[in-house]
Amino acid sequence: MPAADRQRPRSDFTDGQPTIRCDECRSALRSDRQQAVSFLLLDNLTIPVLSCDDHLERFTSICGLTTEASADLLDHRPAGGIICPSCRLAPYSSTRPAIPIQDGVIVPIACPEHHSEIVQRFQTGLQTHRQLSASLSTTANGSL
Template identity: 60%
Template sequence: MPSTELELPQADDGGTEPPVRCEACRSAFESESQQTVSFLLLDQLTIPVLSCDDHLQEFTAVCGLTSEDSADLLDHLPAGGVRCPGCRNARYDSSHPLVPVQDGGVVITACPTHQSAIVERFRAGLRTHEQLTATLGTTHSATR
């Protein structure tokens, strides 16, 4: 059986500083407990995610900018569970994308199809956020 432990990416510049500076995020990534898993509910998707509460909230808010419905975050398995069999079993795969959010990040523990879908939703949400704040004449780079 493959390991459930996640590998954190190394700093791109070859330095010693990790790409995720948020200690709470790093603790969530390194925890072997299933209690650290949250679930992002966005349109018809139920995506398991790992991070600290603050960065999960930020990630959820940005993803919600691309949805007609609200994006919700649950700290427990939703009623009906995770519908996609690939997402249910993805926790056994150690190659999950780390999406940078401020000084932390979110690990998406879903199947490759839903990983791509949610990462694209997040990127679209960032573009929408930038357009909204540019229209207002303000800049906010908190989610970069």
Template identity: 60%
Template sequence: MPEADLQHSESGADEGRPPVQCDACRSAFESDSRRAVSFLLLDHLTIPVVSCEDHLEQFASVCGLTTEDTAETLDHRPAGGVRCPGCRLAPHNSAQPVIPVRKGAVLVVACPEHQSKVFQRFRTGLQTRHHLSSNVGATTNSLR
């Protein structure tokens, strides 16, 4: 995904709906059920996120490019829960960022500091993936 496609928008920006084309993502955003919340485990961070399964997996894999360990997602509350008090209170905040992931999006339900860290990880992961794919393409062309 080109970096220009990456936008930081508020979840209520488009008539109360996130600006995404994926019906499964929109359904997850609108769900009042706790089952819609997954947890992104990235280094020392445990961040609640909401998205469809496919876009959440894509998001985690891009974020995982910026860590030594793998980025994991859980469909259940992790042992120890969410450590950050701000992230625990984040579901009560009406303005949560939506990070576009291809034709879907991920809603990051975290405190502003951890939202920023996850957003930066995703952006850096996109840049890393772009550099890796550019280098592979250049190497393949030079071998011909």
């Protein structure tokens, strides 16, 4: 490792955005192709998202813990399209805040309101996942 890399503190965020260590996520975010866009269907939300397949699956499963129905991920534009008019205009926005997940990121292409809702659902899903994991490890260590 070069000396310059060892001396520089490693930050998870650069310019307000998370560092992307996943090559496939970086590739998906740089892509100008429409094939890179997937669609997250969660309750009444249809949100276009950019990321690699692995991180999209992880994100979808975590968000799925916050819904009574299932969270689905489509690789094609849904038949009903994107219902929210502001979300339809989101691809033309210059800012797209990323959500860090493991060593990659998810970039929802949504209006600020729906972006906040997705972030909140993801955070709630992470808390639920941690609680379930803690409960399972406690049960496994305890006597049944």
